[in-house]
Amino acid sequence: MKGEAVASSVNRPWLDPGQTPFIKIQGVTKSFGPFVAVDNVDLDIYQGELFALLGGSGCGKTTLLRMMAGFETPTSGRIVIDGIDMTDVPPYERPVNMMFQSYALFPHMTVEKNVAYGLKRDGLPKGEIDERVDAMLSMVELSSLSKRKPHQLSGGQRQRVALARSLVKKPKVLLLDEPLGALDKRLREQTQYELMDLQDRLGITFVVVTHDQEEAMTLSTRIAVMDAGSFMQIGTPTEIYEYPESRLVADFIGSTNMFEGIVHQQDEEHVIVKVAELDADIMIEHSAAAADGSKVWVAVRPEKIILSPSEPLNTDINVLRGVVDDIGYFGNSSTYRIRLENDLIVQVTHPNQSRPRDARHVAEWEDVVYLSWEPSSGVVLNK
Numbered sequence: 205m206k207g208e209a210v211a212s213s214v215n216r217p218w219l220d221p222g223q224t225p226f227i228k229i230q231g232v233t234k235s236f237g238p239f240v241a242v243d244n245v246d247l248d249i250y251q252g253e254l255f256a257l258l259g260g261s262g263c264g265k266t267t268l269l270r271m272m273a274g275f276e277t278p279t280s281g282r283i284v285i286d287g288i289d290m291t292d293v294p295p296y297e298r299p300v301n302m303m304f305q306s307y308a309l310f311p312h313m314t315v316e317k318n319v320a321y322g323l324k325r326d327g328l329p330k331g332e333i334d335e336r337v338d339a340m341l342s343m344v345e346l347s348s349l350s351k352r353k354p355h356q357l358s359g360g361q362r363q364r365v366a367l368a369r370s371l372v373k374k375p376k377v378l379l380l381d382e383p384l385g386a387l388d389k390r391l392r393e394q395t396q397y398e399l400m401d402l403q404d405r406l407g408i409t410f411v412v413v414t415h416d417q418e419e420a421m422t423l424s425t426r427i428a429v430m431d432a433g434s435f436m437q438i439g440t441p442t443e444i445y446e447y448p449e450s451r452l453v454a455d456f457i458g459s460t461n462m463f464e465g466i467v468h469q470q471d472e473e474h475v476i477v478k479v480a481e482l483d484a485d486i487m488i489e490h491s492a493a494a495a496d497g498s499k500v501w502v503a504v505r506p507e508k509i510i511l512s513p514s515e516p517l518n519t520d521i522n523v524l525r526g527v528v529d530d531i532g533y534f535g536n537s538s539t540y541r542i543r544l545e546n547d548l549i550v551q552v553t554h555p556n557q558s559r560p561r562d563a564r565h566v567a568e569w570e571d572v573v574y575l576s577w578e579p580s581s582g583v584v585l586n587k
Contacts, residue, residue, distance in 0.1 A: 217250040218426065224287075226251035226409055227272070227377065232281030234267050241267040243433035244281070254403050254410045256420040259430035260456070265413045268430075269379050272411065273302045286376055299376035303383055307366035309354040316341065316350040319369045326373070340368045343402065360395055367399070371406065378403075380412045384419060396422050417457050421445065429453050450587045454503040461509075461550050463502045467494050475584055477502050481548055487521050488582040501585045506553040508581035511540060511566060512574045522582075524550065524575040528567050538565055542575060550575060 217223040225248035234242040242264040249255045257265040270276040272283060274295035282291050290298050301322075309318050316337055323333045341347045344364040354362055363383065370378055383399070384392045400423060403410050414420050420427050421441040429436045429444065429452075437449045448454035451462060463486060465479035470490070477486045477500060486502050494500050510516075516523055526542040529549065540552045552575060554566055567573050 217253075218248065223250060225249060225284075226253075226286060227411070228282075228284040229268075229272075230282045230284070232268070232271065232278045232283060234264075234271060234276060235279045240433055242271070242278075245433070245435055247428060247435070247438070249409065249411065251409055252407050253425045254400065254412065254423055256424035256427045257411065257413045257430060258415070258417065258420040258427050258456075260415055263430040264433040265430050266381055269302075269381055269411065269413045272377070273300055273379050274298050275302075300379055301370045301373055301375040301377075302379040302381065303366050303370040304381055307354075307362050309362060309365060309369075311354050314351050314353055315346060315357070315365050318354070318365055319372050322369065322373050336372050340372045343405075344368045363395060364398075367402070371402075371408070375408065377409045377411065380410060382414055383412060384414075384416075392419070393422075399423065421457075429456060431456075446583075448503065448583060448585065451501055451503070451585055454583070454585060459506050459551060459553075460503045461506065463504070465500060465502060467496050467498050467500055469496065470494075474579055477584065481546060482524065482544070483546070484524070486582060487579045488584050489580045490584075494584060494586050498586065502582050503585055504577055504582045506539065506551045507537075507555075509550070509552045509575050509577045511542075511552050511554050512576070513567060513571065515574050516576050519576070522577050522579065526550065526573060526575065528569050528571045528573060531565055531567075531569065533565070540565075540567060540573075542573060 227249040229245060229247040231244055231246060232242055233240065233244050245268070257268060259265045267276060271278055274290070274293060278291060282289055284290065285299060310321065313321070319340060320333050320337045323336060338347070341350055344367060346361065346364055346368065349357065349361060354365065357365065367383075384395055396419060412420070412423060424441060426438060426440055427444050428438045431452055437444060437453045444453065445457050448457065454460045454462070463479045463482060465477035465486065468476045468478040468485060470476065473490060475488050475490055475494065477488065479486055479502070488502060515525070524544060526544040528540055529543040530541040532539040535556065537553050537555050540554065542550045542552060544550060
């Protein structure tokens with residue numbers, strides 16, 4: 205993931221106590237009457253990050269973004285950008301720009317006039333406006349379409365016009381509200397990488413609101429997962445996916461198999477969880493503090509599970525037996541739903557690394573199969 209590669213190259217500033225956050229959100233709450241949309245949140249975002257606010261509808265992510273832009277005023281708390289308290293500063297005086305999901309392009313204006321609009325409102329000389337517009341259109345590869353109007357462009361081209369218009373004023377922060385939501389899947393994937401490349405070249409801090417887990421994982425240096433106005437977890441895409449801190453995060457990011465159990469015994473390296481619904485013990489490497497006898501949940505990602513037609517010979521740890529109940533073929537991988545003897549369904553994702561000669565799957569419907577996984581593949585969750 206490019207976002208994480210960039211983060212490592214700058215030594216992950218969020219781990220360095222000596223680094224000063226570029227955006228600092230302190231105790232911010234936003235209420236609409238009795239409804240609390242954002243509930244006393246704290247967040248530090250560093251210069252040059254591509255940061256994602258991720259969550260379902262109504263979680264508070266767009267409200268938080270609008271407060272950063274100045275379109276909403278916090279009920280309490282502070283928003284500091286580049287060392288200056290922006291809490292009560294109007295939108296037009298903030299060093300930020302916002303790109304809306306609808307793109308909000310002027311239909312009667314050409315591409316170049318759309319991009320130039322904000323600069324003209326600011327009263328910049330014509331020569332400087334032309335120079336900056338030409339440079340920005342070149343950067344987003346729209347120079348040849350500068351005389352067209354929005355209805356003459358594809359969805360991806362309109363998205364790039366909106367991006368150019370947002371960036372031409374050289375904001376310190378660009379706020380993007382579901383920026384790729386109007387694009388089809390293939391174009392959305394292509395545009396994700398274009399957006400990352402552009403952000404990397406400009407070095408501007410991007411804050412992206414999205415409900416799309418895959419988009420957040422691909423784009424960002426870090427992600428804040430939101431629910432009911434609060435942050436459930438903040439971390440890099442790898443940390444969020446591989447080490448979720450709660451069932452909510454594990455369920456929201458990707459697919460997972462969740463088993464409820466009781467901590468049976470543990471040592472410095474492993475935890476044994478007794479899972480009644482499996483009538484079996486699961487061994488996991490230590491990942492959460494839990495006392496013996498306490499209730500926990502074990503999360504195992506479908507791609508971590510090995511599917512086999514025969515019982516593993518070397519171990520009986522983390523081994524289950526079941527029958528193939530359903531198969532989903534996705535080209536690069538197949539998803540198997542395995543029904544255990546107690547009717548519990550376990551999902552397994554298997555990569556299709558080679559082309560089968562007879563177009564058969566690794567396992568077929570009603571086949572008896574064995575599932576196994578390493579102790580390092582599961583995560584213990586206590587909330």
